[in-house]
Amino acid sequence: MEPNPYVDLPTPTSFRVAEIVPGDTSDPISCLLHTADWTAVPSYDTVSYAWGDPNVTRPVVCEGKIVNVTENLHSALTRLRFPDRSRNIWADALCINQKDIPERSLQVRQMLRIYRSAQLSLYGLGQTPPTAWPKLLFLPC
Numbered sequence: 001m002e003p004n005p006y007v008d009l010p011t012p013t014s015f016r017v018a019e020i021v022p023g024d025t026s027d028p029i030s031c032l033l034h035t036a037d038w039t040a041v042p043s044y045d046t047v048s049y050a051w052g053d054p055n056v057t058r059p060v061v062c063e064g065k066i067v068n069v070t071e072n073l074h075s076a077l078t079r080l081r082f083p084d085r086s087r088n089i090w091a092d093a094l095c096i097n098q099k100d101i102p103e104r105s106l107q108v109r110q111m112l113r114i115y116r117s118a119q120l121s122l123y124g125l126g127q128t129p130p131t132a133w134p135k136l137l138f139l140p141c
Helices: 071-080 101-117 130-135
Strands: 016-022 030-037 047-048 057-060 066-070 087-090 120-121 137-140
Touching: 016 101, 047 071, 047 101, 057 071, 066 071, 071 087
Parallel strands: 030 057, 047 087, 047 120
Antiparallel strands: 016 030, 016 087, 057 066, 120 137
16 A cells, blocks of 8 residues: 555545645655644635646655646646745645545535635646746636
8 A cells, every 4th residue: 555645634624735845946846734624724825727647647745755646736836836935725636635535525525615715726727838837827716
């Protein structure tokens, strides 16, 4: 069995927020997972992106374990991470245990609320060169 960074969510209203560790665009992406609940919602941004080919993945170090995400999400995280401070984000492929079908079903039902409660919704526009990333839209929620 491969290592799993996910701890079971304690309640049906719980969800995870990924704290993206600061780094340069050439550094590996690392994150910590925090459990949140609707009774005390932390500040976070959502990342919306096209999954792309699920067979083409890149690693993210999450809680010291590898989570493989699509190239599009990896590209977005590389460009959205801050060089000098952490950033709290919610992205489905990182914050939902995709291998736990009951959890995934419950979390999908909460996605509208998750997106509405975010500070910003960040939209990744796919694989683009760094010079084109001003096309990344920052929309207030």
